[in-house]
Amino acid sequence: MSRILNTKIKPYILLIPALTILIGIFISGLIMGLVQSFGYFSVIGLKDFTLKYYFEVLTDKDFLQSLRFSFYISLISSVIAVIVGVILAYSILRSRHKKSIEEFIYKLPIIVPHTIAALLVYNLFSQSGVVPRIFYNIGIIDSQSQFPSLVFDRVGIGIIIAYLWKEIPFIAMVVYTILSNINDKLVEVALNLGANNRQVFWHILLPLIMPSIFSSFIIIFAFSFGAFEVPYLLGPTTPKTLPVKAYIEYTNPDLTNRPYTMVINMILTFISVLFVWIYSRTFKLISKYNG
DSSP: OOHHHHHHHHHHHHHHHHHHHHHHHHHHHHEEEEEETOBBBBTTBOOOOOOHHHHHTOOOHHHHHHHHHHHHHHHHHHHHHHHHHHHHHHHHHHHHHHHHHHHHHHHHHSSHHHHHHHHHHHHHSSSTTTHHHHHTTTTTTGGGGSSOOOOOOTTTTTHHHHHHHHHHHHHHEEEHHHHHSSSSHHHHHHHHHOOOHHHHHHIIHHHHHHHHHHHHHHHHHHHHHOHHHHHHHHHSSOOHHHHHHHHHHTTTGGGGGGHHHHHHHHHHHHHHHHHHHHHHHHHHHHHHOOO
């Protein structure tokens, strides 16, 4: 009994030094940011706690514009990724060349880092990129400047394309794993009773994969909302996404601006915690749904 107990406890004991450092850094940074967001920054003489920085940030038009832009980018890219990813997963399931498609879909886009994906989008879709050059050479446009600006644009098309490059394979991978493990007899029974392939998908397969689709949607939405590098490389000057705005505010040499930065960071932290809570609740619902 004591040997089994030691075996179970030993991994946690070995992790204590690393966890102490990691959690210590995280907690101390969080507390420091929270204190500074309330206006206490003794280094520059701010020693009074106040809510005025929260009030000013939450009523600032630039902040609200960045918040809306972040939600818009995350929502559009996540919805498109889910729709295309589910269609792709179902197509792979019905394909005769599953193995070769799996290798291409899973490995190529997922192993490419977001920074490289952003540079790829820039090289393809900027007005000096590959696609405008091809359109110009085959006579679709008279000059490369006629190609619509898809990078650094105010509606974030370049950012959305870069996210889709990574998110569609992720959704397809998750959904395909669930689809490939569904009992084939359910589909065979439905087909024998007269259902066609479309009815099988909408009335049997889709309800079974819906919990995984929803949890995957939350994951990619949360990631897109908090991501920094893609909006920083491909985003417009205005509006900025919230992480980019927080970074720019943090690099301001005027230290009296620091409480505003920390307010933005605390709001980002709150939204991230909210996503974690939603994700946790979703998993509980999935467990209940699966019995």
